[in-house]
Amino acid sequence: MPANELQKKRRNEPSAVRRLQLIMAALDSISKRGFSDTTLKHVTETANLSHGVVNYHFDSKEALYDATLGFLAREHYENWLHYYEAAEPTAAHRLSAIIRADFDKSICTHKRLSVWFAFWGQAKYRPNYLKIHNKYDNERYDRILELCRELITDGGYDDLEVERTARAIEAISDGAWLSLILYPKDADRREFRDVCLLSLSRFFPKHFPI
């Protein structure tokens, strides 16, 4: 297809496509340069679009970032939900699925991880980010909590307090991601998945025998 055909084609694309195109470009640029060094010029150049287009499709740079985080959060949500639903319908398999989901090849990429941390680094100052993130993530915690409750009841782990257990499990998978960013050399996606699974087996040894 000659260049001007492509041009024409792009002209007529519906707004939603253009928005997604910009979100992907933002993702790319933030992952490469970080948050504070990403400019709209970078984003539009990455997307091969003109400079003015961002403020046409988004109210502001902030709005684009909100949408980008929204995309990331939704993608994350859909991924673990898919793992969850595909797992055998036992609490142990489901909990394991939720954890393993976070280390899926499509989710646990360098690019995405660095953008996650870029956002988290700003979470405290941008209530929006926190809101968008929690909107999706609270459900994950609730699900983990519920599964822990089932396992504790089922396994008779009398000394385990449900909430603390759920918190610990969530902390471990977040911490694993942080390690993947901070020690990119030695860190490996699958290795850290196994670190998390090892932890599960320590909490629920009857359900996760080694």
Added chain:
Amino acid sequence: MPANELQKKRRNEPSAVRRLQLIMAALDSISKRGFSDTTLKHVTETANLSHGVVNYHFDSKEALYDATLGFLAREHYENWLHYYEAAEPTAAHRLSAIIRADFDKSICTHKRLSVWFAFWGQAKYRPNYLKIHNKYDNERYDRILELCRELITDGGYDDLEVERTARAIEAISDGAWLSLILYPKDADRREFRDVCLLSLSRFFPKHFPI
């Protein structure tokens, strides 16, 4: 104290004092506004100094940030080392001490945590930050690893792989911090300390009975 007294006092302060003053102001401003929204104007206004001082005492804004992270990392280092040395000289007590140190009142403040994450959010794009951070933090991991090895040998936890265990423990305490930032409402310093200690007891039940 009248203004010109203050003026007098400020002049000819040794350079190190002024540097620390600026670092503290940077810490304050970053914790309030985040990384990309902090300007030198904010910093100098917080420190009640003139605009030009920063570039007099530091080569650049970047250099001030390096120094700020350095301060934070060193403070963190000295804190856990102090806990470590004050603990009873057994592996279990020492490991517990290193973990508890991270939740010390002086270290685990909202202000500091938010700055930590601000830095981590940039770690990938600023090799400097990573270097400064790792310079201090590698030793902590090594110590954790060593203590895990002792505990595993001592307790006969044959099914525990040392490195993975150490990684899990480190991940849990990092993840706890992340939770403290992301869910500031429900999250409590002491609660998350106990989450971490609970995890320890799951890994080494003989050494950390509940």
Added chain:
Amino acid sequence: MPANELQKKRRNEPSAVRRLQLIMAALDSISKRGFSDTTLKHVTETANLSHGVVNYHFDSKEALYDATLGFLAREHYENWLHYYEAAEPTAAHRLSAIIRADFDKSICTHKRLSVWFAFWGQAKYRPNYLKIHNKYDNERYDRILELCRELITDGGYDDLEVERTARAIEAISDGAWLSLILYPKDADRREFRDVCLLSLSRFFPKHFPI
């Protein structure tokens, strides 16, 4: 013309027009204030444009200065070439033309002369300036050299060394410009043109009888 008409007109001007506009404004400002006291604020105010345009159309202030010198050098080049080509096709007329060109009303203005010396005053420290200048000026020297050679052969001035003669002639016309700057009161464009022509007649008396 009402202000918003002007506004309209200014928008979407082709880039080349805006660049030239900025170059002319730079020329103006440098001629008034000199090199080190010219700021982009002066330039944009002279051009009645907003502050940001310079860095939109030029990479930097330095790049604007390069373009300004380039403009000046090219204008100078085209001027003497025009004189040269319009002259009767004899060596004597042509040499005279090249010299007289430098004192043309459009070239030998106070404004331009002062900018030339502003640049020359920086030539040693900015290799760029020298390069741009020499790119055009070398050809002038080569032409002078060639014409001197013809005249010497033709007139049998056996005691004249070609290169030295050409150098002397070039030096005289440069020195005349310098005098026009240094003694602006007594100095007159036409007077110094005649000083140069007098010198020609001393070097080649047979060709330039008085």
Added chain:
Amino acid sequence: MPANELQKKRRNEPSAVRRLQLIMAALDSISKRGFSDTTLKHVTETANLSHGVVNYHFDSKEALYDATLGFLAREHYENWLHYYEAAEPTAAHRLSAIIRADFDKSICTHKRLSVWFAFWGQAKYRPNYLKIHNKYDNERYDRILELCRELITDGGYDDLEVERTARAIEAISDGAWLSLILYPKDADRREFRDVCLLSLSRFFPKHFPI
């Protein structure tokens, strides 16, 4: 002499010595970096003195520059006067002496030339510079004029107009300096001296036979 002796000694030096020290340092820095890139920090570092010292000995940076140009102009003046007085007391020898003086090893250095042009590049905008320069240089022109008058009368060069001739000779020696700056590669002090002397011989062939 140990360092602190030197220190002591410097402390007690009279003001004039310190002023000269700063002027030499300014000369050095301007010749290396040019006018607009020279800062007082450079100057004081070159002079191995403390930052604040310039404003103690001079009213302002401008005042230091005035003094620097004054030094240069006076040195130039004394140099040609010395040549003049040392020459055989004939008009021809004296004129030749004034010209040759400008190419003396101590005067015609890269360093000094570049500073001269830096000043000339600013001459138009700083009446002070022009005043300081002319204060010394007018006398040189008057002397050249007088000598030309003698030579014209003596040699019976009836077609030579005195003022124009003097102007031409002055222009040639200034232009030679400009060439030495603009074409530093091929240009040689002695070569350009000879270019000037060649010109003299063209104006006054009876007095300067080749």
Added chain:
DNA sequence: AATGAATGAGCTTTCATTCAT
């Protein structure tokens, strides 16, 4: 006399946003 920390006006440059086309 000399020092060097401190000041602050003013510089160049960046960049989100606007808007005529």
Added chain:
DNA sequence: TATGAATGAAAGCTCATTCAT
């Protein structure tokens, strides 16, 4: 819808000058 020239606020940084010591 899309473009990209234009805007101008605000950033980091420089540096002549001041001044307590």
